[in-house]
Amino acid sequence: MNRSNGDAPYYNLYINGQWRAPIAEQYRPTIDPSTGETLGMIAQADIEDTRLAIRAAREAFDDGYWPSMAPGERSRLLHALVDAIEARQDEIADAEMRDGGCTWRKAHLLDIPVGLIHFRHFAKLADMEPLEPVPQITFPALSYNFVLREPIGVCGQIIPWNFPFLMAVWKIAPALAAGNTVVIKPATFTPLSLLKMTEIIHETGLLPPGVLNVVTGPGQVVGPEICTNPMVDKIAFTGSTEVGREIMQQAASTIKKVTLELGGKSPNIILEDADLDLAVDGSLWATFMHNGQACESGTRLFVPASIYDEFLERLVDRASKLRVGLSSSGDTDLGPVISAGQLRTIEEYIRLGIEEGATPVLLGKRPEDPELQNGFFITPTIFTDVDNSMRIAQEEIFGPVLCVIKYDGLEDAIRMANDTIYGLAAGVWSRDIETAVSVAKRIRAGTVWINDYHMINAEAPFGGYKQSGIGRELGTWGLKEYLEIKHIHVPLNNERSGKFWFDIVAPRTSE
Ligand code: NAP
Ligand code: MG
Numbered sequence: 001m002n003r004s005n006g007d008a009p010y011y012n013l014y015i016n017g018q019w020r021a022p023i024a025e026q027y028r029p030t031i032d033p034s035t036g037e038t039l040g041m042i043a044q045a046d047i048e049d050t051r052l053a054i055r056a057a058r059e060a061f062d063d064g065y066w067p068s069m070a071p072g073e074r075s076r077l078l079h080a081l082v083d084a085i086e087a088r089q090d091e092i093a094d095a096e097m098r099d100g101g102c103t104w105r106k107a108h109l110l111d112i113p114v115g116l117i118h119f120r121h122f123a124k125l126a127d128m129e130p131l132e133p134v135p136q137i138t139f140p141a142l143s144y145n146f147v148l149r150e151p152i153g154v155c156g157q158i159i160p161w162n163f164p165f166l167m168a169v170w171k172i173a174p175a176l177a178a179g180n181t182v183v184i185k186p187a188t189f190t191p192l193s194l195l196k197m198t199e200i201i202h203e204t205g206l207l208p209p210g211v212l213n214v215v216t217g218p219g220q221v222v223g224p225e226i227c228t229n230p231m232v233d234k235i236a237f238t239g240s241t242e243v244g245r246e247i248m249q250q251a252a253s254t255i256k257k258v259t260l261e262l263g264g265k266s267p268n269i270i271l272e273d274a275d276l277d278l279a280v281d282g283s284l285w286a287t288f289m290h291n292g293q294a295c296e297s298g299t300r301l302f303v304p305a306s307i308y309d310e311f312l313e314r315l316v317d318r319a320s321k322l323r324v325g326l327s328s329s330g331d332t333d334l335g336p337v338i339s340a341g342q343l344r345t346i347e348e349y350i351r352l353g354i355e356e357g358a359t360p361v362l363l364g365k366r367p368e369d370p371e372l373q374n375g376f377f378i379t380p381t382i383f384t385d386v387d388n389s390m391r392i393a394q395e396e397i398f399g400p401v402l403c404v405i406k407y408d409g410l411e412d413a414i415r416m417a418n419d420t421i422y423g424l425a426a427g428v429w430s431r432d433i434e435t436a437v438s439v440a441k442r443i444r445a446g447t448v449w450i451n452d453y454h455m456i457n458a459e460a461p462f463g464g465y466k467q468s469g470i471g472r473e474l475g476t477w478g479l480k481e482y483l484e485i486k487h488i489h490v491p492l493n494n495e496r497s498g499k500f501w502f503d504i505v506a507p508r509t510s511e
Helices: 047-062 071-087 089-100 104-125 164-177 192-204 219-228 241-252 276-292 305-319 340-356 410-418 433-442 475-480 500-505
Strands: 008-011 013-015 018-020 027-031 038-043 131-133 143-151 154-158 181-185 212-214 234-238 257-261 267-270 300-304 359-362 381-384 401-407 425-429 447-450 483-491
Touching (some): 013 047, 013 192, 038 089, 047 154, 047 181, 047 212, 047 219, 071 089, 071 104, 071 164, 071 192, 089 104, 089 164, 104 164, 104 475, 154 164, 154 219, 164 181, 164 192, 164 234, 181 219, 192 212, 219 241, 241 257, 267 276, 276 305, 276 425, 300 305, 305 381, 340 381, 340 401, 401 410, 433 447
Parallel strands (some): 154 181, 154 234, 181 212, 267 300, 381 401
Antiparallel strands (some): 027 038, 131 143, 143 483, 359 381
């Protein structure tokens, strides 16, 4: 169990169905980025702790009943876990809000309820038929063939700080639904909602020990062990493209299956006939939701020259009304960014944008409100006169900074939209759905929203083209990333047995 020390509770590692202190007894605080307050002391695993978790997951997979459980039974059990989590969802939402600095509305109305819908969807998908017959290609059939779907094994999962609960669900739920065992590492900035969910799962007593293991600790220590340990069969990572590259290299030493959900610099394209009320607010939502700290944020806004002045006037007017404040206030539109380091990075990019020749028509500043002085706050920035080749238009800033790019002609917009190393998402705004769909088809990205943004559907795939990733999450596509496919062949008679070599491969010539 976790112990507490004064106001700050201590959180241990969850290994083999038990809470255990890290071998080196190291803990570090996790803080509220709105106030700087310490919310908890978090166990810092080292390589040995990580190995214990991996071994527990290996044994639970090789010797336990989880992988071979009847799909219907596994599905019922996962539904029961979701029921237990749902009953205490406000606790998780509060942890999410305070640990990661997301707004009350985002935590309580979006991330946790949506995460629960996604978890339930995988609980439903767990009840799939594991066996699929292969259509016969010869008649009469010479053999019976079928394909089995089987779990891959031990899944090592590493997640980021921007959507901690949702990312944990997107990793754990499909892995468990497919019958795998898991070692998951949350981001150092935001471990609390996953730990809270794990507490709830532990209290149900429903999961066999070792099926779910949670290892908190530094990515640069825990990560390489998960990615290189031969007992791990698959890596699922969400985070930066830079770390994704390292992970792929580390996983190569033992040819692990790898899925990666990485960065983005998504284009959001306004067409001339767009409904401007919808498109202006939609563009702000696309960029500034969670302060631009979303991988799919629509941070490159393409506006046609014919409506540019009017669009921009409305955009700046609406953006300047966004309320920056404590994440716990129900009125806040933009809470803090995740850390002091991230705040400095954003300010550095704003300085760079000005140096590159872009015009800050809205310039982000640290707010003067005394209540906000201990947190990491910055007001929104909108740059115009942006050229798509500038660094502010090509690099992921991960902050409330929007680059507006003027275009002449749709071909020009599509060419610039695709001129990026990323390909995670995009938006298109138009009253003419046929045209919007034709534009969507030409954008090299895994998700394209039309007259909408950030809407994630439990049944639809999410993931990146190009350097935004490998593989897909959610829906049946997400589940398949956690399954091995086995072909089994059964001959319908034994005529061939014992005489393969001589009679078939090298038939005897008559003597
Ligand atoms: P990050 O620095 O790449 O960290 C992500 C995770 O990797 C954290 O748990 C981190 O641990 C761990 N890590 C760090 N170094 C590692 C290493 N050498 N080996 C293995 N693991 C390591 O990313 P972030 O700053 O947390 O998150 C922001 C990034 O995630 C953005 O680029 C964003 O676009 C991307 N993202 C993508 C998606 C998507 O679905 N495509 C969703 C959300 C976020 P520590 O926290 O301990 O450092
Ligand atoms: Mg925190």
